Amino acid sequence: MKKIAVFVSGGGTNLQALIDAQKRGEIKDGKIVLVLSSSENAYALQRAKNAGIERVVVSRRAYSSREDYDRAILNALRGKKIDLIVLAGFLSILGEDVVREYSNRIINVHPSLIPLFCGDGFYGKKVHTAVLESGMKVTGATVHFVNEITDGGAIILQKAVEIQEGDNEDILQYRVMRQAEWEILPKAVSLFCEDRIRINGNKTEIL
Numbered sequence: 001m002k003k004i005a006v007f008v009s010g011g012g013t014n015l016q017a018l019i020d021a022q023k024r025g026e027i028k029d030g031k032i033v034l035v036l037s038s039s040e041n042a043y044a045l046q047r048a049k050n051a052g053i054e055r056v057v058v059s060r061r062a063y064s065s066r067e068d069y070d071r072a073i074l075n076a077l078r079g080k081k082i083d084l085i086v087l088a089g090f091l092s093i094l095g096e097d098v099v100r101e102y103s104n105r106i107i108n109v110h111p112s113l114i115p116l117f118c119g120d121g122f123y124g125k126k127v128h129t130a131v132l133e134s135g136m137k138v139t140g141a142t143v144h145f146v147n148e149i150t151d152g153g154a155i156i157l158q159k160a161v162e163i164q165e166g167d168n169e170d171i172l173q174y175r176v177m178r179q180a181e182w183e184i185l186p187k188a189v190s191l192f193c194e195d196r197i198r199i200n201g202n203k204t205e206i207l
Contacts, residue, residue, distance in 0.1 A: 002083035002193040005034040007090035012044025013177060014088035014109060014185055019051045021186035030084065030193030036076060038092045060092045070097040084192055087146065088185065091123060099148055104199055106146035107192065109185045111176050113158055114142040118151035128169045128176070137163050139172065141180035143188040145199070154204045156197060157184040 004027075006015050015035065021027050035048035038060045048055045056076050063069040074097065087094075087108040099106065110118055111127045117139075122130065131139045140160040145153035159180040163172065191197050191206060198205040 002030040003033045003081055004030050004084045004086060004189065004193070005036055005077065005080070005082045006032055006048075006086045006088050007036050007038070008042055008044035008088055009038045009091040010042055010044065010089050012042065012047045012089065014181055015044045016047050017182035018086065018088065018186055018189065019047065019053075021190075026186055027190045028194050030189060034077075034080060034082065036073070038090060044089070066093070066095040067097065070095040073098055074101060084189065085146075086185070086189060093150065094146065096148055099146060104145055107143055107156065107188060108146050108151070108153075109181050110142045110144065110151055111139075111173065111181065112142065113138075113140040113160065114144060114151055114155060118142075120150050122151070125169045125173055128172045131163070132167060132169065132172065139163055139176060141176055141184060143184050145204075152202075154199050154202050156188045156191065156204050156206075159184050 006018060008015050018032060022032060032053055034054050035044065037045050037057050040057045040059060045055050058072050058076050060069060063072060083105065085102055085106040112118055112131060117127050117130050138160050140158060142155055143157045144155045147153040161176050161179045196207045198207055
């Protein structure tokens with residue numbers, strides 16, 4: 001049984017999707033044992049408490065450099081034997097130390113079809129604003145491994161979502177979460193825990 005740590009910063013809707021999937025038995029061979037938040041005010045902490053999951057806050061504001069923040073995160077994880085880190089609305093960029101320590105063991109969900117609308121500066125509603133301004137008819141979500149390049153790791157799963165007339169950032173954000181993120185994130189976590197993902201360079205193969 002692989003131990004999962006979920007990193008959060010805000011409301012925790014993706015965390016809740018993972019918790020709900022776990023309750024339904026959809027995350028095979030894995031269990032969420034820790035929720036780490038970059039903010040003490042994140043509602044995701046309450047969701048974790050409600051589910052009986054251990055919680056820890058490592059506030060980004062408390063550290064002047066990314067290196068110091070990395071060390072604090074690694075200290076918070078030390079001794080917990082975490083097999084997989086899931087970034088679920090985690091707004092801080094992880095530095096090289098954490099990425100190296102957990103190489104090919106960190107996954108992130110991004111609210112677009114990578115390689116479109118991703119990289120530095122593309123997060124949250126900013127992604128959906130850019131998508132709508134582009135005039136595209138389809139968007140979606142991507143679950144990928146995390147490496148030293150923002151949103152640059154090997155893609156695990158993607159799902160497309162149709163853009164509809166009258167969509168604004170809020171409507172589109174919710175539809176992408178409901179129709180894509182909340183579906184493919186738990187599925188990707190389960191695939192990892194079942195050892196069904198093989199990485200070949202910057203591509204993955206689902207076994």
